[in-house]
Amino acid sequence: MDFRLYLITDRRLVADLPGAIDRALAGIPRGTAAVLLREKDLGARALHELALACRAVCDRRGAKLFLSDRADVAIAAGAAGVHLTGGSIDPADVRALAPGLLVGASCHTEAEIAARSDADFALYSPIFPSPGKGPAIGLDALRSAAACGLPLFALGGVDAANAAACIEAGAHGIAGIRGWLAAPDPAAATEQLLQTVLSATSAAFPQGGSPPPMTRPRTLC
Incomplete structure (x- = not known):
């Protein structure tokens, strides 16, 4: 799992979602971002029809596509993975159904991270104030959660101005919706976010980047 940006969609924000994804991925190297439909x-x-259109873009741009909750549609559309929310089935159930799928999870507490510890990575949110997301948990909570060992993507009010602080607190990458999808220039927005993440990673791990996230020892939080 080498991507550092997790681009979450909301088709209500744009007239052409596959086109918006294509523009956002155009400014960054292949493999550095994934898209959550x-x-x-x-x-x-x-959903299947939209997933096929988005997967075609992602394949062309070298990005992994994930679907929220619907493992069945993810399999049918040939997506790289499925993202599980609070009411979803367990990651183990997904792996039994489709061993090749990557599994992400949404978490808001360390207890939830422990319950989803067999996922490949998790969204952790909301780090900063974000409309409709409840109280921000802050960087200290992110730092503590990152010690569990599950690769975390910081979500909630994260932008180019504070993304570096999230990486310094232990996040593997950052995630967002409006920060890229509603940007006047999606390619420039994702390029700036990625550069911020990579620069912060180099500063935090000057010996050549962060440890491979899939081999970090995991603890029970």
């Missing part, structure tokens, strides 16, 4: 109001058929 989070369109929970769509039925299976409409």
Whole structure:
């Protein structure tokens, strides 16, 4: 798992979601970002059609595509993985169904991280104040959660101005919705975010980058 940006979708913000994804990925190297298709109001058929269109873009740009909760649609669309929310099935159930799928999870507490410790990575949020996301948990909570060993993507009010602080606190990468999807120039926005993340990583780990996240020892939080 080498991507550092996790780009979450909300098709209500744009007229052409696959086009917006294409523009956002155009400014960054292949493999440095993944896309989470989070369109929970769509039925299976409409979601599958959208997933196919987004996967074509992601394949062309070298980005992994994840689907929120719907492992069945992820499999049918040939996505790289599925992202599990609080009411989802366990990662072990996904692996039994589709051993090749990567599994992400949404977490807000260290207890939730412990419960999802067999996922490949997790979103941890909200780090900073963000509309509709509840009280911010802050950088100290992120730092403590990162010690559990599960690679974390910081979400919630994260932008180019504070992304470095998230990396310094132990986040593997950053995630967002409006920060890239609603930007006037999505390519410039993702390029700036990625550069911030990579620069912060180099500063935090001057010997050549962070330890491989999949080999970090995991602890029970």
